[in-house]
Amino acid sequence: xxxxxxxxxxxxxxxxxxxxxxxxxxxxxxxxxxxxxxxxxxxxxxxxxxxxxxxxxxxxxxxxxxxxxxxxxxxxxxxxxxxxxxxxxxxxxxxxxxxxxxxxxxxxxxxxxxxxxxxxxxxxxxxxxxxxxxxxxxxxxxxxxxxxxxxxxxxxxxxxxxx
Amino acid sequence: xxxxxxxxxxxxxxxxxxxxxxxxxxxxxxxxxxxxxxxxxxxxxxxxxxxxxxxxxxxxxxxxxxxxxxxxxxxxxxxxxxxxxxxxxxxxxxxxxxxxxxxxxxxxxxxxxxxxxxxxxxxxxxxxxxxxxxxxxxxxxxxxxxxxxxxxxxxxxxxxxxxxxxxxxxxxxxxxxxxxxxxxxxxxxxxxxxxxxxxxxxxx
Numbered sequence: 001x002x003x004x005x006x007x008x009x010x011x012x013x014x015x016x017x018x019x020x021x022x023x024x025x026x027x028x029x030x031x032x033x034x035x036x037x038x039x040x041x042x043x044x045x046x047x048x049x050x051x052x053x054x055x056x057x058x059x060x061x062x063x064x065x066x067x068x069x070x071x072x073x074x075x076x077x078x079x080x081x082x083x084x085x086x087x088x089x090x091x092x093x094x095x096x097x098x099x100x101x102x103x104x105x106x107x108x109x110x111x112x113x114x115x116x117x118x119x120x121x122x123x124x125x126x127x128x129x130x131x132x133x134x135x136x137x138x139x140x141x142x143x144x145x146x147x148x149x150x151x152x153x154x155x156x157x158x159x160x161x162x163x
Numbered sequence: 164x165x166x167x168x169x170x171x172x173x174x175x176x177x178x179x180x181x182x183x184x185x186x187x188x189x190x191x192x193x194x195x196x197x198x199x200x201x202x203x204x205x206x207x208x209x210x211x212x213x214x215x216x217x218x219x220x221x222x223x224x225x226x227x228x229x230x231x232x233x234x235x236x237x238x239x240x241x242x243x244x245x246x247x248x249x250x251x252x253x254x255x256x257x258x259x260x261x262x263x264x265x266x267x268x269x270x271x272x273x274x275x276x277x278x279x280x281x282x283x284x285x286x287x288x289x290x291x292x293x294x295x296x297x298x299x300x301x302x303x304x305x306x307x308x309x310x311x312x313x314x315x316x317x318x319x320x321x322x323x324x325x326x327x328x329x330x331x332x333x334x335x336x337x338x339x340x341x342x343x344x345x346x347x348x349x350x351x352x353x354x355x356x357x358x359x360x361x362x363x364x365x366x367x
Contacts, residue, residue: 156225
């Protein structure tokens with residue numbers, strides 16, 4: 001389901017997004033409190049994934065892809081520019097764990113805030129979230145097949161979930 | 164001050180300050196586990212945040228991370244990273260018979276032992292650095308996670324990430340017998356950099 005064995009793999013690092021067409025796997029390795037937002041247009045076999053570090057939007061001097069709102073905006077513009085139709089977009093979100101679970105209040109919930117920010121942003125764009133695998137206290141690696149929207153999420157213990 | 168304002172004199176000063184602190188930490192670790200621990204001269208670099216997971220051998224590598232915050236006159240984050248094999252060896256020295264890190268999850272006992280290692284390393288590092296610089300530097304209670312390196316690091320980066328796209332990384336490696344390896348990261352808050360450099364008399 002998740003693309004062929006020969007699918008080209010593209011790494012999506014922290015504060016990056018990648019958009020691809022067809023048989024391409026977009027891979028975000030080791031999402032902790034970061035959130036991976038995958039948006040795809042199954043009709044046009046086009047998809048993108050953003051590896052977001054922080055909620056909100058950056059000021060002009062920051063890397064916009066570090067922040068939820070600016071990164072999702074830029075990714076969707078690119079999907080549309082490559083021929084995607086905004087009305088057929090769907091989303092899957094992964095990550096936002098609380099890695100150091102019992103830390104004090106000051107640092108509580110970057111992961112949770114990232115997930116909330118991603119949901120709010122997608123809601124404001126009327127992009128439905130078909131599935132999510134968020135929260136908890138474990139890191140996740142995500143492989144997202146741009147053409148079909150199929151996704152595999154794996155944790156450090158080697159447990160895989162197909163989304 | 165901005166990280167881009169750091170010159171070689173500043174970086175050398177930070178390396179020297181850290182060398183003393185980390186030497187102290189290595190001695191403490193060696194006494195705790197009863198074996199010799201060597202230390203590589205610290206590397207001080209300014210790295211783009213997306214590169215940090217690769218500095219510790221790749222984002223998917225399974226590691227034990229001990230995370231602490233630095234409080235007091237200067238603030239920042241500290242992160243100790245032990246590859247799984249080294250964490251397992253450390254634990255078997257401290258708690259004979261424990262092999263929880265091999266199983267993929269930490270037991271309460273082993274997490275507690277690793278927190279204690281983090282506490283000792285951080286305290287000895289900060290107290291050496293503090294007395295050198297005449298600053299009060301206090302470690303928070305440590306927190307432990309056993310997971311993919313990327314997942315452990317991104318949390319720390321999120322703490323710092325709002326400030327800029329690069330981070331100062333002061334990194335060293337412990338090497339002990341039998342084959343013990345650990346990375347020690349100190350990520351000062353940008354505002355605290357100036358305090359550290361001023362106290363080190365390399366910043367006017």
